[in-house]
Amino acid sequence: MTPLVLDAGGLHPAITDPAVESVGFLNEALARYPDAISFAPGAPHASFVDAVDLDACVRRFVxxxxxDRGLDAVRARRRVREYGPSRGIIGHLVAEALTRDHGFPVDESAVLITAGCQEGMLLAVRALCAGPGDLLAVVDPSFVGILGAARLLGVPVVPVPETAGGLDLDELRRLCRTARDAGRRVRALYVAPDHANPSGTVLDHATRLALLELAAREDLVLLEDIAYGFTGVPGAAPPSLKALDRDGRVVVLGTFAKVCLPGARVGFVVADQRVRDARTGRVTSLAGTMAALKTMVTVSTSAIAQAVIGGLLLQHGGSLAELGRLKAEVYRRNLALLLGALDRHLDDAGPGVSWNRPTGGFFVRMRIPVRADMGLLERCAREHRVLWTPMAPFYLGATGDNELRLACSYLDPPEIEEGARRLAGFLREVRTA
Ligand SMILES: Cc1ncc(COP(=O)(O)O)c(C=O)c1O
Structure with a gap:
């Protein structure tokens, strides 16, 4: 018998998504050039991940x-070994941590624990974008995960250009109007207001307030991704959108991947909006509705992984901010080192090369005078042993071709210095070619 060979063209088109190809290419390049310095992974530093004592975390949670929760020893042990509720088993800890750290009261009933933030995005978009007329707006550029989730769900996405202060509100307003005129609606906007991936941009306070006002006027839900909020300079960040939200417009998407342990694959959603079922008259929270959808995807988030994260939170006084405080200092130091090294090594870079100066997050965005595509990346890896991420997959439109993203969270200071030196050598060569 001839084994079945499937035609890729007959499978879902998302399998050839440029973001998937770019990740595959970077992994391959790292295997081929093991001595390369990689500015690609937006991952926590390995020393932080190594330091987590998984067994101790689970024991602490049990x-x-x-x-604190009144379970007897047998039930407590089983809670982390058996099937659990689709809402999760650490919702109370996440609710307490957010209430303490972010200054907005969160009730456990509004929290859904997800298999990474990625599942939170998928469920939020699935729950909110019900029909073919429902559009998802995203700040352009955006984290590829939200673009992938929308693509997989067949939800049309419209771009709202990023600006220095956050996003182009006039364009968002125009998109809402155009959609309405065509019998459609922009249902939600995805935005990462604190040191976004990939650009590092922060939404300023005035833009946050104006965005909330616009959301109320246009009947929009705001999906606020807070993945990198912990990395900012303490006291310098404007309040989160959720903290400023007076009309229940904001759904929070969070992850423990950046602040502590990506391998746990634990994230969360805060969705306190009330959902009324006209058939039964029952009222639940949007988080509850999303939990129902979760039973059709991953059923529940690994209880073992949740126990590890719960234990980590407890170890840090139940505070997300405390869990991330010392790490954030390291990330800000790395960012400063990278910016300093770029200043020194690229001081003669000329008009075509520029980069932004984020004060938090994991990333620096750089513009170069040539296309930052896979071919260029291959050449950079082969001849200069340095890797970066092309920015084009983060954009919806045909922009970003001349941009690359440099992540510094995973590297140590000498690698940052040497990587910047290699990158500068490459860019000098490219510019004069
Ligand atoms: C802004 C942002 N949100 C969410 C995620 C993904 O989180 P998780 O690993 O929990 O799915 C990432 C990962 O890079 C990210 O940059």
């Missing part, structure tokens, strides 16, 4: 279930 002890907490007995001591």
């Amino acid at each position: 002890a907490h279930l007995e001591r």
Whole structure:
């Protein structure tokens, strides 16, 4: 019998998404050039991940279930070994941490624990974008995960250009009007207001307020991704959109991947909006509705992984901010080192090369005078042993061709210095070619 060979053209088109290809290419390039310095991974530093004592975290969480939640020893042990509720088993800890750290009261009933923030995005978009007329707006450029989720769900996406202060509100307003005139609606906007991936941009306070006002006027839901919020200079960040939200417009998307442990694959959604079922008259929270959808995707988030994250939160006094505080100092130091090294090594770079100066997050965005595509990346890796991420897949439109993203979270200071030196050598060569 001839084994089945499937035609890729007959499978879902998302399998050939440029973002998937770019990740595959970077992984291959790293295997081929193991001595390359990679500015590609937007991952926490390995030393932070190494330091987590998984067993101790689970034990601490189980002890907490007995001591603080009234479970007997057998039930507490089983809570982390058996099937659990689709809402998750650490929602109370996440609710307490957000209430303490972010200054907005969160009730456990509004929290859904997800298999990474990625699942949170998928469920939020699925729940909100119900029909073919529902559009998702995204700040352009955006994290590829939200673009992928929308693509997989067949939800049309419209771009709202990023600006220095955050996003182009006039364009968002225009998009809402155009959609309405065509019998459609922009249902939600995805935005990462604090040191966004990939640009590092922060939404300023005035833009946050204006965005909330616009959301109320245009009947929009705001999907606020807070993945990198912990990395900002303490006290310098404007309040989160959720903290400023008076009309219940904001759904929060969070992850533990950046602040502590990507391998746990634990994220969360805060969705306190009320959902009324006209058939039964029952009222639940949007988080509850999304939990129902979750039973059709991953059923529940690994209880073992949740126990590890719960234990980590407890170890840090139940505070997300405390969990990330020392790490954030390292990330800000790395960012400063990278910016300093770029200043020194690229001081003669000329008009075609420029980069932004974020004060938090994991990333620096650089513009170069040539197309930053896979071919250029291959050449850079082969001849200069340095890797970066092309920005084009983060954009919806045909922009971003001349941009690349440099992540510094995973590297140590000498690698940052040497990587910047290699990159500068490459860019000098490219410019004069
Ligand atoms: C802005 C942003 N949100 C979410 C995620 C993904 O989170 P998770 O790993 O929990 O799915 C990332 C990962 O890079 C990200 O940059």
